Amino acid sequence: MSGPVLDISDLHVALGGRSPRPLLRGVSLAIAPGEVRGLVGESGAGKSMIARAVFGMLPGGARITRGRIAFAGRDLGTMPVAERRALLGAQIALIPQDPMTSLNPVKRIGDQIGTLLRLKLGLDRTARRETAVALLADVAIRDPRRVVELYPHELSGGMRQRILIAMAFAASPRLVIADEPTTALDVTVQRQILRLIHDLQHRLGSAVLFVTHNFGLVAKLCQRVTVLYAGRVVEEGATAALLAEPRAAYTRALLAATPRLDRPAEALAPLPRTLTDTLVAEARAYDAANPAAYR
Amino acid sequence: MSAVLLSLRGLRIALPNRAAKPMFGTPPMIEIVKGVDLAIARGRALAVVGESGSGKTTLGRAMVGLVRPTAGEIVYDGQDIGRMNEAAFRPLRARIQMIFQDPQSSLNPRLRIGTILSRPLQAFGRLDRAGRARRARELLEIVGLPPGFAERYPHELSGGQRQRIGIARALALEPEFIVADEIVSGLDVSTQAQILLLLRRLMAEFSLTLVFISHDLSVVRVLCDEVAVMSEGRIVEQGSIAAVFDNPQNAYTRELLDCVPLPDVEDGWIMREKVELT
Numbered sequence: 365m366s367g368p369v370l371d372i373s374d375l376h377v378a379l380g381g382r383s384p385r386p387l388l389r390g391v392s393l394a395i396a397p398g399e400v401r402g403l404v405g406e407s408g409a410g411k412s413m414i415a416r417a418v419f420g421m422l423p424g425g426a427r428i429t430r431g432r433i434a435f436a437g438r439d440l441g442t443m444p445v446a447e448r449r450a451l452l453g454a455q456i457a458l459i460p461q462d463p464m465t466s467l468n469p470v471k472r473i474g475d476q477i478g479t480l481l482r483l484k485l486g487l488d489r490t491a492r493r494e495t496a497v498a499l500l501a502d503v504a505i506r507d508p509r510r511v512v513e514l515y516p517h518e519l520s521g522g523m524r525q526r527i528l529i530a531m532a533f534a535a536s537p538r539l540v541i542a543d544e545p546t547t548a549l550d551v552t553v554q555r556q557i558l559r560l561i562h563d564l565q566h567r568l569g570s571a572v573l574f575v576t577h578n579f580g581l582v583a584k585l586c587q588r589v590t591v592l593y594a595g596r597v598v599e600e601g602a603t604a605a606l607l608a609e610p611r612a613a614y615t616r617a618l619l620a621a622t623p624r625l626d627r628p629a630e631a632l633a634p635l636p637r638t639l640t641d642t643l644v645a646e647a648r649a650y651d652a653a654n655p656a657a658y659r
Numbered sequence: 660m661s662a663v664l665l666s667l668r669g670l671r672i673a674l675p676n677r678a679a680k681p682m683f684g685t686p687p688m689i690e691i692v693k694g695v696d697l698a699i700a701r702g703r704a705l706a707v708v709g710e711s712g713s714g715k716t717t718l719g720r721a722m723v724g725l726v727r728p729t730a731g732e733i734v735y736d737g738q739d740i741g742r743m744n745e746a747a748f749r750p751l752r753a754r755i756q757m758i759f760q761d762p763q764s765s766l767n768p769r770l771r772i773g774t775i776l777s778r779p780l781q782a783f784g785r786l787d788r789a790g791r792a793r794r795a796r797e798l799l800e801i802v803g804l805p806p807g808f809a810e811r812y813p814h815e816l817s818g819g820q821r822q823r824i825g826i827a828r829a830l831a832l833e834p835e836f837i838v839a840d841e842i843v844s845g846l847d848v849s850t851q852a853q854i855l856l857l858l859r860r861l862m863a864e865f866s867l868t869l870v871f872i873s874h875d876l877s878v879v880r881v882l883c884d885e886v887a888v889m890s891e892g893r894i895v896e897q898g899s900i901a902a903v904f905d906n907p908q909n910a911y912t913r914e915l916l917d918c919v920p921l922p923d924v925e926d927g928w929i930m931r932e933k934v935e936l937t
Contacts, residue, residue, distance in 0.1 A: 406847040550710040550874060551918040558920075559929050577848060580877075580920030584928045604924040621852040623877040625904060625919050632881050634856060635849035 367437050368394040369538050369571045370418070375431035377413055377422065377595075378658040386651050386658055387413050387426060389595040397538065400565060400572045402582035402603065405592035406618075411575045413595070415541045418573075419452060430657045436538065454484040457532040459542040459561070463524035467516040473500075474512030477531055484535045499530040503560050522553035526560060533564045540565065541573045546581065558585055579622055583607055591615050593640075594647040613639055664836060664868050665722060666698040669731035670741075672717055691717045693892035694731070701835075704862060704869040706879040706900070708915070709889035718889070719838045719872045723757045724748055735836075753783050756829040760841040762821035766813040772799070772824055773809030779831040798827040803857060819850035826857065830865065840872045855881045876919050880904060888912045 372393040378384035388410045395401050405411045416422050418433055420440070433440045435456060440448055460466040468476055477496040481487045487495060493512070500508035503526040516524055525545060532540050542561060546554040562585060565572050574586055582589050582603060590600045591612065599612040610616045620633040651658070672692040680686035691714045699705050709715045720726040721733060724740050733741040735755070740748060759765040766775055776798050777791035786794060796806040802823040813821055822842055829837055839858070843851045859882055862869055873879050879886060880900055887897040888909065896909040907913045917931065 406849060551876070551915060552710065555918045555920075555929065555931075562929050578920070579922035583922045583924050584920045607922055607924065618848060619922065621849050622922060623852065623855065623875075623881045624921060625877045625880055625916065626921060627880070628901075629859065629881040632852055632856065634852040640849075 368434075369397045369399075369436055370395040370573065371434040371437075372414065372418075373431055373434075375414070375417065375433065376429045376657045377410075377417055377426055378429045379423075379426045384429070384658040386647075387595055388417070389647055389650055390431065390654075390657070391592070391595070391597055392431075393590055393597065393600075395539070395571050395573060398565075398569045398571055399588065400562075400574060400586045402586035402589035403573055403575045403592065404577065404579060404582055404589060404618075406577060408594075409592040410595040411592050412543055414592075415458070415543050415573065415575055418456065418541060419458060420448065429659060453480065454535040455537055456539045456541070457535070457537040459525075459529055459532045459540060459545045461544045461547055463521050463528055463548070466528055467524055469516050471515075472512065473514055473516070473519075473527060477512070477527070477534070480531055480534055495534075499534055500527065502533075502564070503527070503530040504556075505530075522549055522556065525549065525553075525557055529557070529560050529564065533568060533570065536568045537570050539571050539573065541575070543575045544577070554581075561585070579607065579619060591618070593643050596647060596650075598643075614643060662700045663698050664701045664736060665870075666734045667695050667718075667722075667731065668734065670695040670697075670718070670721065670728050670733065671730040672714075672721055672726055673729045674717065674726070688729075690729075691892055692721070692728075695892075695894055697887055697894060697897070699868060699870065701868050702862075702866055703885060704871060704883040706883035706886040707870060707872045707889060708874065708876055708879055708886060710874060710915075712891075713889040714892040715872050715874075715889045716840055719757070719840050719870060722870060723755050723838050724752070725757070753779075753832040754834050755836045756832065756834040756838075758822075758825050758829045758837060758839040758842050760844065762818065762825045762842075763813075766821060766824060768813050770812075771809065772811050772813070772816075775813070775824065776809070776828055776831055779828060783832060785832070794831065798831055801830060801861070802827045803853075817850075819846055819854065822846065822850075822854055823857070826854075826861070830861065833865070835866070836868045836870075838870045838872070841874065842871075843878055844873070844875060851878065852881075858882060876904075876916060888915065 372391060375388050375391040377388040378386050391414060403411045417428060474496045477499060478492040481492045481495055496512050497508045500511055505511050505526060546557050549557065561572065576582060586603050589603050589606055591598045593614050598614045610619060617635045617639055621635050623632055670692055671690060671694055673688040673690045675686040676689035677686055695718060707715045707718060717726055721728055728741040732739045735751060740751060773792060773795045776795040780786050780791045780794060795809050799806050799808050804820060804823055843854050846854065861867060871879065871883055883900055886900050886903050887894045890911050896903060896912045903912065904916060907916055
């Protein structure tokens with residue numbers, strides 16, 4: 365197997381019908397099997413939109429107007445719905461941003477994991493219970509036999525995120541999309557979570573698309589990184605090279621605007637307004653030149 | 660005029676533990692701040708850093724008189740504000756301000772920005788109506804927003820703009836001391852940088868003394884002169900930012916600093932030890 369596990373090409377997403385508002389403007393992105401890819405951008409850049417498009421969970425009114433998303437060589441758009449649904453949660457999994465709202469508050473942890481195991485792996489009751497316990501042990505949860513009996517509100521944010529990670533990796537997925545999975549967590553917990561994702565993806569050979577606004581996390585976890593602005597890919601490259609010598613002016617500016625622990629205040633430079641204005645103008649010019657892309 | 664503006668001495672604060680509240684009756688008290696000594700000199704910016712539950716927010720609220728201590732003193736410019744009644748504290752209130760974490764919920768959605776900015780002036784009976792409107796426009800200019808924003812409502816503003824309004828409102832009464840609680844945590848990198856640099860400029864321009872509460876250690880370095888590291892209600896280390904960040908003495912401080920991912924590729928960072936799972 366040599367082709368990319370995820371191949372997004374020329375993806376256009378627009379919101380609304382008569383005068384559509386472009387959200388993604390021809391994004392191309394290919395992830396190799398087992399690769400950990402960072403997807404960086406500020407809010408509104410479209411990074412979560414890409415994740416949602418892969419899952420077929422675009423927000424109301426938004427739709428793919430051009431381009432395609434292929435998983436392991438097969439077009440997700442033309443695939444029968446049932447087949448696509450079978451892939452999601454099994455071959456393609458999601459680690460959501462907010463561990464507080466992503467678990468069902470009225471179901472025990474063990475039952476929630478059990479439902480996933482029944483639907484995606486077809487396990488019987490006994491096997492489900494044992495597997496759920498094993499999965500929790502896998503994400504370093506102490507006393508997993510007790511935790512499967514608990515409800516989400518009895519657990520800390522870090523614990524819940526570990527459970528969601530266990531669920532995402534439960535069926536040995538080929539692709540995991542992690543949508544800012546550590547935003548709400550303290551730094552010490554954040555490192556534990558990164559370590560778990562790193563361990564599991566390594567062991568299972570899953571590719572990961574790691575959506576974040578934090579270059580620090582990308583530097584520590586990802587082999588390659590794609591930088592997004594205004595729904596367009598600004599730059600893509602190997603993490604070390606991109607951080608050391610960013611080619612795009614936007615990437616350079618974003619790095620200069622990131623406060624660093626090891627640098628005094630004088631090093632900080634806010635993003636120049638002229639730069640973002642130029643990028644927005646370029647995006648608009650592209651829209652004007654390609655009206656058919658959003659119909 | 661003494662160099663020290665605010666000093667905390669043996670400060671202890673207990674709050675009702677709502678999580679342990681019985682169905683009827685009053686909840687038990689739980690100690691959040693467990694004996695803190697801290698002094699802030701005029702014109703300096705002190706960072707209070709720590710993880711969630713460390714007590715940093717409660718400490719900040721006590722500094723502005725929003726929470727009363729159970730023991731110890733909060734001495735502001737020579738007076739113990741922890742024991743003061745509301746009437747005695749009122750003249751000080753104008754000099755002490757707080758900027759809140761979430762500009763979305765700390766700005767009244769039904770009021771225009773101009774009204775929001777003139778409310779503190781109104782509360783202290785300063786200026787007439789026209790004067791307050793003028794001051795509101797002036798405040799907008801100070802935080803780098805066009806005067807026309809006075810006519811807008813909070814929902815028409817971006818997160819960064821709303822946080823600027825929060826700052827402008829704190830400046831309305833020309834305070835000398837400001838406590839800012841996690842005010843850049845929800846913002847994008849570029850907006851964050853703008854707000855941090857704005858605060859730095861304002862500190863110099865208005866000779867402000869600042870306490871900046873944050874869980875994000877990188878942000879703190881840009882703005883503050885000194886840092887106090889909190890853990891479980893106590894300050895485990897304090898000193899100048901450069902000294903503490905470059906040469907931390909306390910094990911917890913070291914771990915906290917080590918956990919912040921710098922944007923440099925570093926093999927093995929993820930696997931580095933002292934990862935204790937609870």
